[in-house]
Amino acid sequence: MSNTTDVSATHAGLAALRERIDALDTQILGLLNERARCAEEVAHTKLAEDPNAKFYRPEREAQILTRMQSLNNGPLRNEQITHLFREIISSCLALEESMRIAYLGPAGTFTQEATHKHFGQAVATLPVESIPQVFREVEAGRVRYGVVPIENSTDGVITHTLDMFVQSNLRVCGEISLRIHQNLMCQHASWQSVQKVYSHAQSLAQCRFWLDKHLPQAERIPVSSNAEAARLASLDDTAAAIGGIQAAPIYGLQIVHDNIEDNPNNTTRFLVIGDQVVSPSGNDRTSLLVSTRNQPGSLYKLLKPLSENGVDMTRIESRPSRTTNWEYFFFLDVRGHEQDAAISKALEALRQEAEVVRVLGSYPVAIM
């Protein structure tokens, strides 16, 4: 076969494949709009049942995503399928209701990335300057939900968030788990010569060994957020910043080294806060706030009803009560939903022992 025939055969093959892709896209387009019309009907049905109905249903979204992951045979990876379906659901939900979500800002932080990972791109977002401010925006009804960090696998719990639940009546409506990838970014490619590295203290801590090895001469300067670090690095060509990829385009920086975190499994968990009681999804977690007098054996008495009812505790944190010395609040996470028989029996027994037992929320376990 001559070369000319080869080339035209390839062209014919490519043209045929593109024709198939066009036909598939036409089908996908039709199906997407059919799905969107269904979602609009769902909204009318919900409103007919209850004029105050909630349109956002985290348990249903989690079920859809889990089902799609279990049906997926590739070649697209589950992570990509989840991302695509999140965006489809996000656009369908936007037809039912336009939502605004407050998050711990500024723009360009991991909390912004987590917010869009969970709610997709079809929501409006409001960056605010502190964790208490996220709670206030939701409490005042200026936004529908808020997103705040709760714990990092390297640095532990974010106590500001735990403390807010003591004062606030808001509930936990969801959790988001985000793999944190740290990047070195600066104005130019010759990053080896930078004299300063700006970042949030936690991000600096997460890259300690990488910095010791690759930038031992650079001063590490902790600042209020990774986005602020990127802003400072955009003003100083002797400086670099560490943060998530989303900060680089906002501040006109180049990513000169990616994935520089010391622990490749570095994950941050975020909570979605709102005033919604979420129905069971089949794979849920429940967060509890419990307080007790500081007497011998009091923690044991709190944990006994859980173990006796076979409830699996995934986390416990204690925080000193701010009002009474030597009294503690305990934050517990357990597997399951508050409507599950085992958890409701355990809660009943716990209420006999503890001064305060509050269910902060039952919500679907984060989908990766």
Ligand SMILES: O=C(O)C(=O)C[C@]1(C(=O)O)C=C[C@@H](O)C=C1
């Ligand atoms: O099933 C619903 O309740 C819907 O509103 C539909 C839908 C979807 O697009 O599938 C949209 C938003 C909800 O958060 C959950 C699911």
